[in-house]
Amino acid sequence: MIAFRTLLYKEALRFWKVAFQTVGAPVLTSVMYLMIFSQVLADRVKVYDTVRYTDFLIPGLVMMSVLQNAFSNSSSSLIQSKITGNIVFVLLPPISYREFYAAYVIASVMRGIVVGLGVWIAALPFAQVAVVHPLWALGFALLGGAMLGTLGIIAGIWADKFDQLAAFQNFMIMPLTMLSGVFYSIHSLPSFWQGVSHLNPFFFMIDGFRYGFFGVSDVSPWLSFAVVAVALTVLTGVCLEMLRRGYKLRH
Amino acid sequence: MLSGNDGGIAISVQGAVKLYGSLRALAGVDLEVRQGEFFGLLGPNGAGKTTLISALAGLARLSAGHIAVMGHDVVTDYRAARRMLGVVPQELVFDPFFSVREVLRIQSGYFGVKDNEAWIDELLENLDLTSKANANMRTLSGGMKRRVLVAQALVHKPPVIVLDEPTAGVDVELRQTLWKFIQKLNAAGHTIVLTTHYLEEAEALCTRIAMLKAGRVIALDTTANILRRVSSHALKVRVAEAIVLPEALQEKLVCHEAEEMSFSFEKYEDVEAMLAALRTAGAVLHDVEITKPDLEQAFIGMMSKA
Ligand SMILES: Nc1ncnc2c1ncn2[C@@H]1O[C@H](COP(=O)(O)OP(=O)(O)O)[C@@H](O)[C@H]1O
Ligand SMILES: [Mg+2]
DSSP states (O other), X not given: OHHHHHHHHHHHHHHHHTHIIXXXXXXXXXXXXHHHHHHHHTTTOOOOTTSOHHHHHHHHHHHHXXXXXXXXXXXXXXXXXXXXXXXXXXXXXXXXXXXXHHXXXXXXXXXXXXXXXXXXXXXXXXXXXXXXXXXXXXXXHHHHHHHHHHHHHHHHHHOSSHHHHHHHIIIIIHHHHHTTTSSSOGGGSOHHHXXXXXXXXXXXXXXXXXXXXXXXXXXXXXXXXXXXXXXXXXXXHXXXXXXXXXTTTOO | OOOOOOSOEEEEEEEEEEEETTEEEEEEEEEEEETTOEEEEEOOTTSSHHHHHHHXXXXXXXXXXXXXXXXXXXXXXXXXXXXXXXXXXXXXXXOTXXXXXXXXXXXXXXXXXXXXXXXXXXXXHHTTOGGGTTSBGGGXXXXXXXXXXXXXXXXXXXXXXXXXXXXXXXXXXXXXXXXXXXXXXXXXXXXEEEEESOHHHHHHHOSEEEEEETTEEEEEEEHHHHHHHHOSEEEEEEESSOOXXXXXXXXXXXXXXXXXXXXXXXXXXXXXXXXXXXXXTTOOEEEEEEEOOOHHHHHHHHXXXX
């Protein structure tokens, strides 16, 4: 238990010590998105009848920040440790693979939530509606953060070089996030693309999170919850198995 | 610190094989290190020393065989095994995010040790790191980083301490500090395993030595016996052209490079007979030299013969 707590503490301290880059920068990026898109698109994009576009955009950006930063945290920590070799400091002690998993995922969720909160607070001056179901929102943020934190561990362990990790991020995480309905409601898409969106677990995370904000969403929050829970379970299984075998960590 | 050596087994390696593709980094190693020993693991680069230590530490997995630390199998009972073991890795690795003290606190936590400040202070003191306690790891020199690595390996007071070439590329001062401290730990009952390719270092410190070559143990004995075996005096000769050595000389040969040959001998009286044997074999001597025991040379000779 002490080992797990220490690893979690170390992982959290790692991003907190460079919070300017790990928290400040992504908050700034999201606020830029918010200002530009809400200015340019406010009158052009119609989403739900009851929700202004800017209000629609905020939870999408918040959740996108949660997801991307959760992924960044575990993946960059692991690849840095692997490449510099200091990963031995966590491989030599008697830390079980489950503790290892839990510490990295929870630290990732923490980073995601901190950045998400930062984005949300920065966006408050632009918002006109209150959060309707905060527990749903929190639940999706936690589950989504855990899912991307897990994916980050998998990617960080799999990648041997920084550019492989960048490829994972640019060709998988980014498109899945961008096509998840952060900037639009999928109901505004042709039906074929609506169908495609339903294959993207990121869509359900964003949609469910948005339900927490407005009480309206493209699909039922229960469906989103189920999809996200299943995806998280599958990824956790894969990740734990990789760690148990010591894949690319203990050769 | 510890209650001293009770002669039990600190490390047992049985039939250790490690394959990297078709390369046999370990080709069947059997070893036992007793508690309280100061044990030397010697061998040229690529012999498999680091691989053996990695397997011992759970950083690598054996293709076949078993390793136990203080009776705990490093795979099936890894938690207990790792608690018993402190490893100073060969590579100079460090975590650039933290200060020396933070690194040591964190490492203590990984081993489940709470409130370790007193021992951390003692480690810093013994390794001449006290003044650097709050310095960021990034700002330390190579030698300082090496000291921190040693401290990190010791945060949980492991009964078995393994150092993988801790003095490679390290200044004399650190060498002295380090050996003084390690000897103190050994005297307090800790088992020490040291890899090095400086034979003098092993000679000065180790009570027993295993020589590893191409993944095999080619010699395993007390340091005194190994030295007696590898090193008497040497007769170095340079001949005009290569000759076929008579059997009597063949077994005394320790080193053979083109026209240069070194033979070991125990007593000066033997030299005359050896020279005579060379002449009989048709050798034309260009140069003759008698050298005192040269450990490095003898060691290299032993390595290339085995
Ligand atoms: N991860 C690895 N993958 C492939 N080959 C390796 C790996 N680690 C070590 N080797 C090889 O195993 C052999 C033994 O290496 P090592 O144990 O580092 O030797 P030493 O520490 O005695 O210098 C070398 O031939 C080395 O190239
Ligand atoms: Mg080595």
